[in-house]
Amino acid sequence: MKSGKVLITGGLGFIGRHVAELLIGRGRQVLLFDNLSPQTHGPLPQIPARGLVGHPQVEIYRGDVRRPSDWEKALPGVRYVVHLAAETGTAQSMYEISRYAETNVGGVAALLDYLANRKHNIARVVLGSSRSVYGEGAYRCAQCGQVYPPVRCEERLSSGQWEPVCPGCGGAIEATATPEDATLAPASIYAATKLAQENLVRIATRALGIPAVILRMQNVYGEGQSLKNPYTGILSIFSNQLRLGRTLNLYEDGQESRDFVHVSDVARIVALALSSGTADGCTLNVGSGCASTIGEVALLLGERFASKTRPVISGQYRLGDVRHALADLTAIQGRLGFEPLISLEEGLDRFVAWVKTQPVEPEQLDRVTQELMERGLMPESAPRVGRGVASDYGRLSLSDPQRSIRNEKQDD
Numbered sequence: 001m002k003s004g005k006v007l008i009t010g011g012l013g014f015i016g017r018h019v020a021e022l023l024i025g026r027g028r029q030v031l032l033f034d035n036l037s038p039q040t041h042g043p044l045p046q047i048p049a050r051g052l053v054g055h056p057q058v059e060i061y062r063g064d065v066r067r068p069s070d071w072e073k074a075l076p077g078v079r080y081v082v083h084l085a086a087e088t089g090t091a092q093s094m095y096e097i098s099r100y101a102e103t104n105v106g107g108v109a110a111l112l113d114y115l116a117n118r119k120h121n122i123a124r125v126v127l128g129s130s131r132s133v134y135g136e137g138a139y140r141c142a143q144c145g146q147v148y149p150p151v152r153c154e155e156r157l158s159s160g161q162w163e164p165v166c167p168g169c170g171g172a173i174e175a176t177a178t179p180e181d182a183t184l185a186p187a188s189i190y191a192a193t194k195l196a197q198e199n200l201v202r203i204a205t206r207a208l209g210i211p212a213v214i215l216r217m218q219n220v221y222g223e224g225q226s227l228k229n230p231y232t233g234i235l236s237i238f239s240n241q242l243r244l245g246r247t248l249n250l251y252e253d254g255q256e257s258r259d260f261v262h263v264s265d266v267a268r269i270v271a272l273a274l275s276s277g278t279a280d281g282c283t284l285n286v287g288s289g290c291a292s293t294i295g296e297v298a299l300l301l302g303e304r305f306a307s308k309t310r311p312v313i314s315g316q317y318r319l320g321d322v323r324h325a326l327a328d329l330t331a332i333q334g335r336l337g338f339e340p341l342i343s344l345e346e347g348l349d350r351f352v353a354w355v356k357t358q359p360v361e362p363e364q365l366d367r368v369t370q371e372l373m374e375r376g377l378m379p380e381s382a383p384r385v386g387r388g389v390a391s392d393y394g395r396l397s398l399s400d401p402q403r404s405i406r407n408e409k410q411d412d
Helices: 014-025 068-074 097-117 154-158 189-208 234-243 263-275 294-304 330-336 344-355 365-374
Strands: 005-009 030-034 058-062 078-083 124-130 139-141 145-147 173-175 212-217 219-221 260-262 283-286
Touching: 005 014, 014 030, 014 263, 030 068, 058 068, 068 097, 078 097, 078 263, 097 189, 124 189, 124 263, 189 212, 212 263, 219 234, 219 263, 234 294, 234 344, 260 263, 260 344, 263 283, 263 330, 283 330, 294 344
Parallel strands: 005 030, 005 078, 030 058, 078 124, 124 212, 212 283, 219 260
Antiparallel strands: 139 145, 139 173
């Protein structure tokens, strides 16, 4: 990356701060553009220091990405844009539709409108997108090969049939790593807004001749993650509950899986996307390349917080949740030479050590759960019968088999 100021929207948020710290460590000038949303930063937002406030290479601008006037104040003198600002609660997006569309889609539109109609010196745009645009993602069927099942229907979920089935033959399928050219099937308003962001950036920057890189991030976690936001960040939610002495309540059967990638690895990817032209015009997956079940992660966190109570498998579920998620990293390895450095075990050690230095937040999950139930997005009681569901739910134990998915190439 040549000389020039880097503007980071959502710059005082979780990922933005880590990107900023990495860049200033490499001698870059950064402008952190953030609205300090109360949902993320609390009702009386405090700018998190972490060596950023007062640093000679750092400017901070409190503004709203939806407002063209704020872009007009922030963009002059900027050479690179990293757009991370977004509303991120998948379940919340289903009933806060206008807010999610206005912030996620409107914010990108305001940026691109400025670039299309004003003189500027922007040399590259990096957009933080989400793996949610895939919906369920890629699976493999023994009979049909690679398939992309639709979002799971309420009828199957209510009977405890958690795993998707082949959309072709109706048979059993196995989750596999999802490549960037997979079928896109957003299953939430949040996911739809992220796909809209991608399309706007892809079309506008191509027309304007501005190189752009789109990064589809998996479940990002690590030190500095918001502990105040009850709508997103499963590790933060679990950690706060464990510190309050509460028993973790696992949805479905606890075997749904996610690709957890540490924020320091994500920051390195953003820096690589800014500095190298080899990914210009590309959309790339960002993950660890390994999937872990929610049950496994709950147990690992419980051990680190010395919890005496095992997680409870409740059988509850949320409409729109995907069953498994795993990134195929082939493209990002080839384009940017990226390899994740932080294992889940090391990342959780670092995360928990940091959490223990933070204040315990008031419990809000019960309120969020009630909101979902009132809006029909979550049943008031768990299913009791059906394939794959025990007649009585119990506590998860270390002896329970944990299903992990690995990023392994399979022949067609």
